[in-house]
Amino acid sequence: MSAVRIGIVGGTGYTGVELLRLLVRHPHADLRAITSRKEAGMQVAEMFPSLRGHTDLRFSTPDEAPLADCDVVFFATPHGVAMNQARTLLAAGVRIIDLAADFRLRDTATFERWYGMPHACPDLLAEAVYGLPEFNRQAIRKARIVGNPGCYPTTVQIGFAPLLRTAGLVDRSHLIANCASGVSGAGRKAELGYLFAEAADNFKAYGVKGHRHGPEINQELRRIAGLSDDDAALSCLFVPHLVPMIRGMHSTLYARLTAEGQEADLQAMYASAYAGEPFVDVLPAGSAPETRSVRGANVLRLAVHKPTPDTAMILVVQDNLTKGASGQAVQNMNIMFGLPETAGLDLPALLP
Ligand SMILES: NC(=O)C1=CN([C@@H]2O[C@H](COP(=O)(O)OP(=O)(O)OC[C@H]3O[C@@H](n4cnc5c(N)ncnc54)[C@H](OP(=O)(O)O)[C@@H]3O)[C@@H](O)[C@H]2O)C=CC1
Numbered sequence: 071m072s073a074v075r076i077g078i079v080g081g082t083g084y085t086g087v088e089l090l091r092l093l094v095r096h097p098h099a100d101l102r103a104i105t106s107r108k109e110a111g112m113q114v115a116e117m118f119p120s121l122r123g124h125t126d127l128r129f130s131t132p133d134e135a136p137l138a139d140c141d142v143v144f145f146a147t148p149h150g151v152a153m154n155q156a157r158t159l160l161a162a163g164v165r166i167i168d169l170a171a172d173f174r175l176r177d178t179a180t181f182e183r184w185y186g187m188p189h190a191c192p193d194l195l196a197e198a199v200y201g202l203p204e205f206n207r208q209a210i211r212k213a214r215i216v217g218n219p220g221c222y223p224t225t226v227q228i229g230f231a232p233l234l235r236t237a238g239l240v241d242r243s244h245l246i247a248n249c250a251s252g253v254s255g256a257g258r259k260a261e262l263g264y265l266f267a268e269a270a271d272n273f274k275a276y277g278v279k280g281h282r283h284g285p286e287i288n289q290e291l292r293r294i295a296g297l298s299d300d301d302a303a304l305s306c307l308f309v310p311h312l313v314p315m316i317r318g319m320h321s322t323l324y325a326r327l328t329a330e331g332q333e334a335d336l337q338a339m340y341a342s343a344y345a346g347e348p349f350v351d352v353l354p355a356g357s358a359p360e361t362r363s364v365r366g367a368n369v370l371r372l373a374v375h376k377p378t379p380d381t382a383m384i385l386v387v388q389d390n391l392t393k394g395a396s397g398q399a400v401q402n403m404n405i406m407f408g409l410p411e412t413a414g415l416d417l418p419a420l421l422p
C-alpha cells in the first residue's frame with residue numbers, strides 16, 4: 071500500500087498542529103507540504119517543539135507549497151479559504167478535506183447568510199460530502215471534496231441520531247442541545263474574550279441570538295431523520311458555552327419522549343446503533359462522561375439517561391480538536407484512501 075501524499079494549508083493553527091501530531095505517526099501518511107503565510111521558511115519543529123524529532127518539514131506560503139503534487143490537501147484555515155482553491159486542486163487530481171465550513175451547508179443562501187461571504191463555487195456544493203463517517207461512510211469513500219463537520223454538530227448528531235432514525239420516538243420539533251467547548255475551539259488568534267484573564271475562572275453562554283452551527287445541526291439532523299434539509303418538522307435549539315479548559319467539549323442533549331419512546335430500551339438502542347463504530351463509545355447506564363476521558367483521542371463517549379419518564383437526556387464528550395476536527399479529518403482521509411479507518415488514530419486519551 072503506497073503512502074498517501076498529504077498537504078496541509080494552515081499549519082500553524084490549533085487544528086493544523088493537531089493534524090501534524092496525528093499524521094507524523096500515521097503508518098500510511100507522507101507529509102509533503104504545510105503552509106503558513108506568516109511563518110513561511112520556518113521549520114515546523116521550531117514553531118512546535120512538541121514535533122521535534124518527528125518532522126523536517128518547513129512552512130511554505132500557499133503559493134509555493136507543492137499542493138498539486140499531493141493526493142489530498144487538508145484545509146485547516148478560516149472559512150472561505152478552501153472554496154477559493156478547490157477548483158485548481160481538483161483539476162490537478164487532488165482531493166480536499168476542508169475543516170472549515172465551506173462545504174458543509176448544502177444551501178448557498180444559508181452559507182452566505184451565516185458566514186457573511188458569497189460562496190466561490192456553489193456548483194461544487196452539490197458533489198461535496200458531509201464528512202461524518204458514522205453516517206456517511208459510503209459517500210466519503212468516493213468523495214473528491216469532504217466538508218469536515220463542525221465540532222459542536224458532531225456531538226449533537228451522534229448524540230441524537232438513534233432517537234431520530236425511527237420516527238415516532240421523540241418530539242422532533244423541540245430538541246435541545248446545551249453544549250460547552252474549551253477555549254481552543256476558538257482557534258489560535260488573539261481576541262479579547264479568549265485572553266486568560268477573560269476566559270479563565272468563568273463560564274458563559276455565547277451566540278445566544280443564533281450560532282452558525284445551528285443551521286448545520288438542523289440540516290444534518292433532518293437528513294438523519296429522513297427529512298428534507300429545511301423541513302421545520304424537526305427543530306433543534308442549540309446553545310454554545312465557553313468553558314475555561316484548553317481542549318474538550320461536553321454536550322447535554324434533551325428530547326421529549328412520545329408514548330412509544332417511553333416504552334423503548336434506550337440504552338440497548340444506543341448500544342446496538344454504535345456497536346460496530348470504532349470511535350463511538352456508549353457508556354454503561356448511569357454514567358456521566360468527562361472530557362478528560364477523551365483528551366487527545368479520536369473518541370466520542372456518550373451516556374444515555376431518562377431523568378423523567380418522558381425525557382431522554384444524552385451526555386456526550388469529545389475533544390474538539392480530535393474527533394471534533396483533525397482526528398475526524400484523518401478518519402475521513404483513511405476512508406477516502408481505502409486505509410484501515412483507525413490507522414493513526416488508535417491513541418488512548420491523555421490522563422490526567
Ligand atoms: N479549533 C477547533 O476546535 C475547531 C476548528 N474548526 C475549523 O477549522 C479551521 C481552522 O481552525 P483553527 O485551527 O482553530 O484556526 P486557527 O486560527 O488556529 O489557524 C488558522 C490557520 O490558517 C492559516 N490561514 C489563515 N488565513 C489564511 C488564508 N487566507 N490562506 C491560507 N492560510 C490561512 C493560518 O496561518 P497563516 O495566517 O500564517 O497563513 C493558520 O495556520 C477553522 O475554519 C475552524 O472553524 C473546526 C472544528 C473545531
Ligand SMILES: CC(=O)N[C@@H](CCC(=O)OP(=O)(O)O)C(=O)O
Nearest residue numbers: 169170171220221251252255256
Ligand atoms: C469556543 C469557540 O469559539 N468555538 C467555535 C466553534 C468551533 C469551530 O471552530 O467550529 P467551525 O469549524 O464551524 O468554525 C465557535 O463557537 O465559533
